[in-house]
Amino acid sequence: MKSAIYLILPRAQVADVLAQPFYIIPSIESEGFIHACSKLQLDYVVARFYKDKGPLALLKVDPDLITAEVKYEGATNNSELGLFPHIYGPLNTSAVVEVSDLKYQ
Template structure:
């Protein structure tokens, strides 16, 4: 399982779409994802004080676009999705309690 953190508003904005496009897909060319062990660190580094977050649980075997594990600035390898996230790969949408 891999994960994507988003706001409830961003997820609901695309509720009627078959695919989800995070802002980073347009600005960086991919959607930022995390492994199980990376989620807490990503929340701490980038989402402090951000309300109403969701954690998308994604089955990587169901993705229809290219998934690559790439080194970040700290040389930790993160999964990046090069294309929109097909929603049938999302197996659970969990509210994040901070």
């Protein structure tokens, strides 16, 4: 398996998302892709986009199982974060290999 990629969701949505064959969100229509991140990028993403958003879940996704195209692209001016994984299309939920509570400060 290539390095896993991660999605962050409100914990309350996880069961509904995983009950569907595909995860489809508005960013596919508005931006063309689903935002994801690497393990290295998690702290940055949580601090920037999910601070005080309530209980969160972390979905670990195997990029080798994703049926949509995954592109690694720049998303910040911080070169230490590297390229972010973007999923260009609906995510087949069969690619989700682990779900855990996201612990953050």
